[in-house]
Amino acid sequence: MDQSYIIPFVKSVQNVFETMLQLPVQIGQPELKHPGDSGHDVSAIIGMSGDVEGSVVLSFPTATATRVVAIFTGTELEAEDEDFADAVGELVNMVSGGAKAQFSGKDVTISCPSVVVGQSHQVYGRKDVVAISIPCESDCGAFNVEVSIRQNADAPATAK
């Protein structure tokens, strides 16, 4: 995967959490995701299509997601609550939208988000696209942004 696709997600996740939640996010070293890596409890997933294609996953341990959603919605919600999934889905929507806006000269469409809630689940993207996990740390706890995208073969050259 083109590494230049990672920086937009780093900037976007920091911007979204700082602006909507007043929650600073520290970014760790992005790394390749491997099969068998530890699972997630809450995952918000969005698809990208067009000049860039693939998926983006915002994944949390339950405790972190619960704290984040409480700040975002102003309400304490259980992970099983429909509104909990709505809130996490909106976060991945904003993170992905903010990142794709930085893909200079690319025409990219994002899907409506899906949310998976379930202890220690795995999310598998396309087999032919590597996934990069961006570790994030905040006062609400740690979480990850997993980016598994590539340039569409018919699209113009690299992102900036």
Added chain:
Amino acid sequence: MKVMLVDDSKTMRNIQKGILTQLGYTDLEEACDGLDALSKVGAFQPELLLVDWNMPNMDGLTFVKKFREQGNKAPVIMVTTEAEKSRVVEAIKAGVNNYVVKPFTPDLLGERIKETLSRIAA
């Protein structure tokens, strides 16, 4: 003033409701997508609309085009993650009056609402 909030995210509609209420706008109607909004505008007669772009069933851009085709003049503010200039231009051409990119601060949304209404009043 009657304000309609069109967004598939209840969380986002609630955030917008909170900001609008702070600004003194309490006559609010909600719609979860463009189709839902089209079915409600006739009865509610909004005087301002905040519309998301990416929604299931009918996206915000299609909604705005249909809303304008029906002869509705009420100002529309697009509130969306779609931040590319080409998207903004597309939205303005479709009849959007102002544009707010998510994520936004309450102050920014409030400013854009006031700016939009003062432009219309001028």
